[in-house]
Amino acid sequence: MLNVRILTEKVARVLAEEGIAPLCRRALSHLRGQRERDPFDVENGTETSGLEPLWKLSIDSPNARHGERYQATSPQELVSVLEYLGVDPASSTFIDLGCGKGRTLIVAARFGFGKVIGVEFAQELAATAQANLVSQRLDNAVVLRADAAEFTFPPGSKVIYLYNPFSEQVLAKVLDNLRAFRNDRLYVVYKSPRCARLLDECDFLQRHERAPRAPHIGIWRGVTAEARVTPEAVA
Numbered sequence: 703m704l705n706v707r708i709l710t711e712k713v714a715r716v717l718a719e720e721g722i723a724p725l726c727r728r729a730l731s732h733l734r735g736q737r738e739r740d741p742f743d744v745e746n747g748t749e750t751s752g753l754e755p756l757w758k759l760s761i762d763s764p765n766a767r768h769g770e771r772y773q774a775t776s777p778q779e780l781v782s783v784l785e786y787l788g789v790d791p792a793s794s795t796f797i798d799l800g801c802g803k804g805r806t807l808i809v810a811a812r813f814g815f816g817k818v819i820g821v822e823f824a825q826e827l828a829a830t831a832q833a834n835l836v837s838q839r840l841d842n843a844v845v846l847r848a849d850a851a852e853f854t855f856p857p858g859s860k861v862i863y864l865y866n867p868f869s870e871q872v873l874a875k876v877l878d879n880l881r882a883f884r885n886d887r888l889y890v891v892y893k894s895p896r897c898a899r900l901l902d903e904c905d906f907l908q909r910h911e912r913a914p915r916a917p918h919i920g921i922w923r924g925v926t927a928e929a930r931v932t933p934e935a936v937a
Contacts, residue, residue, distance in 0.1 A: 742777055742805065748834045750774050750805035759824040763849045768869040772802035772827055775865055775893060777809045779916045784813055786913035787861065787889055787921070791815040794859040794887070799850040799876065800867025804831030804843075811835075811843040815861075818843035821853050851875035859887035866894040873897045877904055888924030895920040 740751045754772035761769070784791070796810040801820030811818045820843070822828040828847040835843050846853070851872045855862075860883070864873075877900060880888075884906035892901065901907050901922045910921040 740774075742774070746808070747837060748803075748805070748808065749830055750803040750808075750834060754802065754824075754827060756824065759826050761824050763823045765849055765851055765868065765872050766823070768871045769800070769823070770866050770868060772800075772824075773865065774803065774805045775809075777805070779893075779919065780806055780809050780863075781813065782915040783891055783913045783919055783921065784810070784861070786916075787891075789859060789861060789887070789889065794861060795819065795856055796861045796863065797821065797855070798863045799853065800864065801831055801845065802827050802865075804834045804845060806863055806865075807831060807835060807843045807845070808838055808840065810861075810863075811838075811840040816842065817856075819856075820845040821848050821850050823847065823849045851879075853879065855880055855883055857883065857886065861889045861891060864890070864892045864895075866892075866896050870897045870900055873900050877901070881906060884924060885926060886924060890922040892920045892922070893918055 739749070743749060743751050751774060756766060756769050756771060791810075791814040794815055795817045796807075796813075796815040797819045798806045798810070799821050801807055801822045802824075804820055807818050807820045818840075820828075820831055822831060822845060825847065828845050832845045835845065850868065853876070862880075888907075889910070890901060890907060892898065895901070898920055901920075902909060904922075906924055906926070907922040908925045910923045912919065912921060
């Protein structure tokens with residue numbers, strides 16, 4: 703399936719915001735991403751590999767033009783971050799916004815989180831993620847086909863994961879929805895954080911040190927507005 707509307711809007715946005723060179727690099731990266739299953743999938747009998755551009759998918763959200771392609775996270779990288787945070791997984795919820803095919807959900811569920819939630823607005827990706835969870839018999843994980851901008855966060859301790867799933871327009875709405883839980887135990891784990899500025903400027907988040915074995919993943923922790931230290935003050 704070719705979603706011409708999403709493809710056209712995506713090309714126009716990348717050209718306007720980044721220029722022709724990044725657009726060409728993305729096209730080449732997509733072509734390289736059409737490959738066989740990687741070791742994780744071979745070992746587990748799952749389907750989580752490859753690159754999936756949104757213009758190939760069925761999406762009925764007005765925020766589709768602000769979304770980014772699916773690309774799987776390294777399990778080792780994610781586990782190193784979760785171990786570094788030191789949260790009690792059994793009493794916490796892991797939430798992947800833009801979970802794609804669900805690899806992070808599998809890793810987080812096996813890590814021992816009491817509840818794992820994947821939020822994905824592409825019909826095909828959500829269905830694949832759910833099938834992967836069923837095949838692994840993980841009863842502490844679910845996939846919601848929904849727009850991250852409309853997701854209502856649960857109370858309690860949370861680790862929110864993002865692999866650069868959308869642009870600032872959607873992330874701003876996500877942070878507004880998250881504001882009600884500013885006093886909860888909260889971590890935001892953000893791989894390839896292109897929109898880090900919004901988190902740095904957020905009055906209930908504080909940038910945390912990066913995990914030693916995950917240099918491409920940024921970490922922010924929840925704080926009260928009174929306890930927050932600005933990035934400028936830290937520098």
